Amino acid sequence: MAPRTSKQFEEMRESKRKLIMESALKLFAKHGFFDTSINMISVEAGISKGLMYNYFKSKEDLLRSVVFQGINKFLVLFDPDHDGVLTKTELKFFIEETFCIIETDISFWKIYFSVLSQPQVLKIVGEKFWEIVNPVFKILENYFERNNFKNPKIETRLFGALLDGICINYILDPENFPLEEIKQKVIELYT
Amino acid sequence: MAPRTSKQFEEMRESKRKLIMESALKLFAKHGFFDTSINMISVEAGISKGLMYNYFKSKEDLLRSVVFQGINKFLVLFDPDHDGVLTKTELKFFIEETFCIIETDISFWKIYFSVLSQPQVLKIVGEKFWEIVNPVFKILENYFERNNFKNPKIETRLFGALLDGICINYILDPENFPLEEIKQKVIELYT
Amino acid sequence: MAPRTSKQFEEMRESKRKLIMESALKLFAKHGFFDTSINMISVEAGISKGLMYNYFKSKEDLLRSVVFQGINKFLVLFDPDHDGVLTKTELKFFIEETFCIIETDISFWKIYFSVLSQPQVLKIVGEKFWEIVNPVFKILENYFERNNFKNPKIETRLFGALLDGICINYILDPENFPLEEIKQKVIELYT
Amino acid sequence: MAPRTSKQFEEMRESKRKLIMESALKLFAKHGFFDTSINMISVEAGISKGLMYNYFKSKEDLLRSVVFQGINKFLVLFDPDHDGVLTKTELKFFIEETFCIIETDISFWKIYFSVLSQPQVLKIVGEKFWEIVNPVFKILENYFERNNFKNPKIETRLFGALLDGICINYILDPENFPLEEIKQKVIELYT
DNA sequence: AATGAATGAGAATTCATTCAT
DNA sequence: CATGAATGAATTCTCATTCAT
Structure with a gap:
């Protein structure tokens, strides 16, 4: 029998990692971070508690x-050219995709706002959060400048x-x- | 010694209740609901743990x-006439007061969004939340209708x-x- | 009924503290620090696990x-005058008491040597240990100097x-x- | 390819065994038995956890x-003639070698005293310990008898x-x- | 009313050991 | 022989809540 290659092992590990993350995502969204125990996650993922820590x-x-x-996942939508410049079309695409992702990744967004509004949880995500968000703001600012917004x-x-x-209101209900309709309105406002 | 009247008792009770709530507000905002223990609250309020449960x-x-x-506290700002009809001036006043309250009651808003985004916490606040929010939406809708918004x-x-x-972004940073400046922009947009 | 005074409360606390420490001493000596769980200690002391942490x-x-x-407890034996000078009689007394304490406090000495020889445990006891031991060495050195030891x-x-x-050998068996007899020999050697 | 002989296999096994034991010795001495995990040992030895159990x-x-x-390793120093009789020269040699080994094998001695003072660990080492130590005592007793110690x-x-x-004090600091100097003093006292 | 000692369920995490590959 | 993913029991510690005083 051919021995499993290192690559196959890596793939297995990666897929199990994903499995755990998906289980966690689901439960964090449903019950919140603090009310989701490691035990619940491991049951959801069909593994033992200990394995999580592997x-x-x-x-x-x-x-x-x-x-x-x-x-x-969300940020790759943004500025697809990676040229730091946002065209009107790209912004429209970005808004459309954003609304699409709001709908499909509702679980993630629940966690996202939970993270934003819980001081202890925000602390966990920490500085890295701002490192990611700030560049996006820069690009948008640049867009509004070029398009003569006041x-x-x-x-x-x-x-x-x-x-x-919008996202937080959608999540709520x-x-x-x-x-x-909100999407159409936003596109209309900004492009 | 003169016996304390029932009214005095009530007042004492009420003021102690407030004291506890203020302590809790402060600590929930600072550390989050789950990372604030009953013990911390009672220390902050200068009372015993047991008394809390009283x-x-x-x-x-x-x-x-x-x-x-x-x-x-926030809702009394809204529709001061209680006539269910919002004038342009009232809306402007409402927006201004809202921004004022966002700034002064930042602790409350932190908790508010924590409540909105934490499923377990939302569950606690429960239906009563919607009972309060829905009428407000009705009044606004009515306002936009009368002012010929599309x-x-x-x-x-x-x-x-x-x-x-806006509130969540302000809280974050x-x-x-x-x-x-955001306030001015919002007033300009809606009145 | 007379209300319990604060002093009585303090005494109760102190006696419970002692109870827990005695239970711990006994079990640490019997099973070692790592093999004694908080659970075992609380059972031995007849209290709940949680109370330990109070x-x-x-x-x-x-x-x-x-x-x-x-x-x-051991150090009070040493230099009873607290004058920093050890007489021959005081040293004899010290040796006699030491042997007495070796015998009566065998549980403690087991823990003591466990602490000395387990790096992780020694770390816990830390610097304070040396703060206590060093002065004793000073006094002894002074004794030997005055008595013309080479x-x-x-x-x-x-x-x-x-x-x-001697202590570690006694503990072992x-x-x-x-x-x-060892005590007599030691007294003979040093006084 | 030439098949490996059984003897070669044995040698490989033996050398790997030694490697594991050396890694364990080092880590037990540094962190203590309980704070050294199988994982740490296997990493130190450059093998897998599973292999340890082989x-x-x-x-x-x-x-x-x-x-x-x-x-x-320590005992072979003792009574090199294996005749059960210790000469003055042999005892001097024994003391000298003991002090030499105290210094070079400090890691071992740390473990040794850890074993002596941790009940659970002593239990593991068990009876075999006394089987080894008792004969040594016999030979020493015999020595003191022949040399007219009281x-x-x-x-x-x-x-x-x-x-x-001496060993435990050296280990500590x-x-x-x-x-x-302690060695010279001991030799002087006993030979 | 007021206290804080006491409880005990439940959380995160660790780790020796096993076993399929 | 060799690996390391997987297990699960055990551990320390926390904390909302109760209750005797």
Whole structure:
């Protein structure tokens, strides 16, 4: 029998890591970080409690991993050219994709806002959060400047706040929130 | 010694209740609900752990009380005539007061969003939350209708989302968030 | 009924503290620090696990307390005048009392040597240990100097080593170790 | 390829066993038995955790092996003629070698005293310990008898205690302990 | 009313050991 | 022979809540 290659092992590890993260994502979203125990996660993932610690060094580490994975998934939408310059089309695409992701990744966004509003949890995610978010703000500011918005800095902040607010309102009551119409309205406002 | 009247007792009780709630508000905002222990609260309030349970049924009950007190404080701003009809001046006043309260009651808002984004905490606050928020939405919708906004329902939702988003962004980074300029922009947009 | 005074409360606390320390001493000596769980101690003391942490902030803290209590009990034997000068009679008394304490406090000495020889445990007891032991060495050195021993420093070290060695040998096999005769021999050698 | 002979296999096994034991010795001495995990040992030895169990039945078995190897290394110094009779020269040689070994094998002695003073660890090493130590005592007793010491039994115990005490004191503070001068003093006392 | 000692369920984490590959 | 993923029992510690005083 051919011995398993190192690569195959790596793939197995990676897929189990993903499995654990998905279980955690689901439960964190459903019950919140503090009310989700390692035990619950391991049951959900169908593994033993101990094994968790083979893949993540603590519950906090697991949260961090889940949060950053979600943020990164979101950020790739942004400025697809990676040229630091946002065209009107790109912004429209970004907004559309954002709304799409709000809908599909609702679990992630629940965790995301939980992280933002819980001091102890925010502490865990820490500085790295700002490292990621700040460049995005820069690019938006640049966009508003080029498009002759009166006060680009303010506009950027307002835009960010609006998306956050929409997201948090959608999360609160997904059934009744008119996501599609809100999306059209936002696109209309900004492009 | 003159026996204390029942009224004096009530006043003492009420003021101690307030003391506990203020201590809790401060600590929940600083450390989060889960990382604030009953012990910490009682130390902050200068009373014993046991006495807490004389005023609040449980830690959850205390949270609920703190949250609803804050919401009520906020709601009295709204529609001062209680006539269910919002004038342009009243809306402007409402926005201004909202921004004022965002700044002065930052501790409350931290808890508020923590409540919104933590499923278990939201569960505690429960239905009563919607009972309070829904009428406000109705009044706003009515305002947008009377002022010929194209889609009052959407506009209401967008307005709510925007305020929520502004608040959450301010909370995250109060030092750098341009609250005053954002306020002007919002007033300009809606009145 | 007369209300309990604060002093009575303090006494109750103190006696419970002692109870826990005695239980811990017994079990640490019997099973060693690592093989004695907080659970075992609380059962032995007839209290709940949680209550332990009302009196000691951790298992390590409990160990520290037990060890220092034992060391202090031992040190009061030394130089009863507190004049820093040891007479021949005082040394004889010290040796006699030491042997007495070796016999009666065997549990403590087991822990003591466990602490000395387990790096992680020694770390817990830490610097405070040397703060206590060093002055004793000084006084002994002074004694040997005044009594014209050839090399007081060496003699001090040898004396300390001998007592440690006797103690550890007694602990290992109390039934068969001729403690009384060894004591006479030591007195004869040093006074 | 030439098949490996059984003898070669044995040699490889033996050398790997030694490697593991050396790693364990080093880590047990540094961190103590309980704070050294199988994982740490296997990393130190550059092998897998699983392989450890191919060479040693358990962690306890590994400790036992390490301790007995050290004791045996020490015992061969003793009575080189194996005639059960110790000459004055042999005793001097024995003392000198003992002090030499105290210095070079400090890691072992740390473990040794840890074993002596930790009940659970002593239990592991068990009876075999006494089987080894008792004959040595016999030979020393015989020596003191032949050399007209007043009470050979007591003298033997005292001698053993002194060496143990010296060793434990050296271990505690190798930098400052005057090992060489103590050695001269001991030789002077006993030969 | 007021206290804080006491409880005990439950949390995160560790680690010796096993076993499929 | 060699690996390291997987297990699960055991451990320390926390904390909301109760209750005798």
